[in-house]
Amino acid sequence: MENRPLISVEGLARRFGETGQPAVFEDVWFGIDKGEFCCLIGHSGCGKTTILNVLAGLDTPSGGAVIVDNREIDGPSLDRAVIFQGHALLPWMSVMGNIAFAVSSRWPNWDRARVHEHARKFIELVGLAGAENKRPAQLSGGMKQRVGIARALSIQPKMLLMDEPFSALDALTRGMLQDEVLRICADTQQTVFMITHDVDEAILLADKIVLMTNGPGAKIAEIVVNTMPKNERHRNDLHRHPQYYAIRNHLVEFLVNRSKAFDREIAAHGYDPRRPKLVKPGLSAVNPPAEIVPLTTTGRRQ
């Protein structure tokens, strides 16, 4: 019996259109442990959003499966909350209405007062107290995304799925929201899967960064372990941390060069899609030389 992580992506593939078309991605394997913050990085078109939609249950894969809590997912679930890229608030409802809609979906038997009380807690958590009765159109982009975050957290899911949640925001707002997400996720021990384009965002937030090659036929190249301890990651002095540049350079090097030429790397070094390499570039900065640690050392031996 395999000792599975909370979420286990096993052999996932997705094709669009007729059969015989090349897959956008195929043979994708990775796992996310409970309480872990996992980021997925890759270029546009490699199927990142599709993977997230499959995890959310909004899309069905052409092959493979996602196992959550030892059960294969077959549709959307309140256990997996999604924070959408474009916030996806319902514009005819107030802030309170949007969150109460989610809360009463989670607990249909709660009365109105209890739903509102619960919703108010999460509005306060994201710092929007006082804006309960505003419509989404009256809010700034950052505030809308806060409502989206509050809505996702309010149903107390087992995991959060975020699709480039901050990409539409200005730098200042993005930074503030990243800090808050970091704080909230640390407080609530939330398991998170997030898609991003932003290397610094990944280093700030993620415990584990999954690198995807370019599509079509995209695959997981390797998994970067963020060896910077959580309590040492602060947005303002991230760049002063001894490991920061080693990790950042590794990620940028991958995105700029290796992501498109990964096939050559496979030919030279071999590749096991079921066990993508776990790399710790941050440690090479502290105690060189760099060592590549295979996935099996983390106790996931079969």
Place this chain on the structure above:
Amino acid sequence: MKTSLGLRAGLLSVLIFVAIVGIWQVATMPTAASGPAMDPEYAKLVGAAAATGSKSAMPTPADIGATIWKHLADPFYVRGSNDKGIGIQLAYSLGRVLLGFGLAALVAIPLGFLIGMSPLVYRALDPFIQILKPVSPLAWMPLALYTIKDSAISSIFVIFICSVWPMLINTAFGVGSVRREWLNVARTLEVGPFRTAFRVILPAAAPTIMTGMRISVGIAWLVIVAAEMLVGGTGIGYFVWNEWNNLSIANIVTAILLIGLVGLLLDQGLAYLARLVTYPE
């Protein structure tokens, strides 16, 4: 100094009104008897004064004013089946329109929902809708009279059939183009199909549906006049036709103005309802 746009527009409106009434007054002024000999039958039809050319059958603005005043002073009198107050006639027409329109809404909105949700139903019903939509509603009248055998219900049916299409098409379009991300929100929250329909799809499509209803009520009000001219008996359309037979142009002009006014009120009423369900994005 610059006065507000609204004030200037109002002044211009008054000016245009005065000009129209002035031209009308001049055009209908009684003239000295002259002109060639009249066809005696035409003379009999339009009356002695008009026949001699001293007075046109076309009323002057003052005549119209007096007639409107007379109608508004006593709009609800009943003096026999062919002589009812204009208020009563308008009420008949309004009742038919609201009944036909209401029935059409009851059919079109649920059916439009179904068409909008199901690409299969959409494709299956599309040819029927495309063929029936451009048919003048009055073309249905003989069919209605033959099958229903009741002229009053037939005119309601004609209103029904003309109001159904814009509501059906707009509802289907509104429901079919609800943003995917809003539906995905409902799906990830495991919201059931009925709750999704009422809490997400209906509010999202409501502005489009209301637009369809506004178009429908406008068409229904246009059609009722023609339908009542055909069917007769009661209603503002019948009133207009009856006054044409009486050659009472003043009554016809009064009816035209009141038809316009009621149409305006119907349109504004639905515009108000549409504003209530519109959401800014």
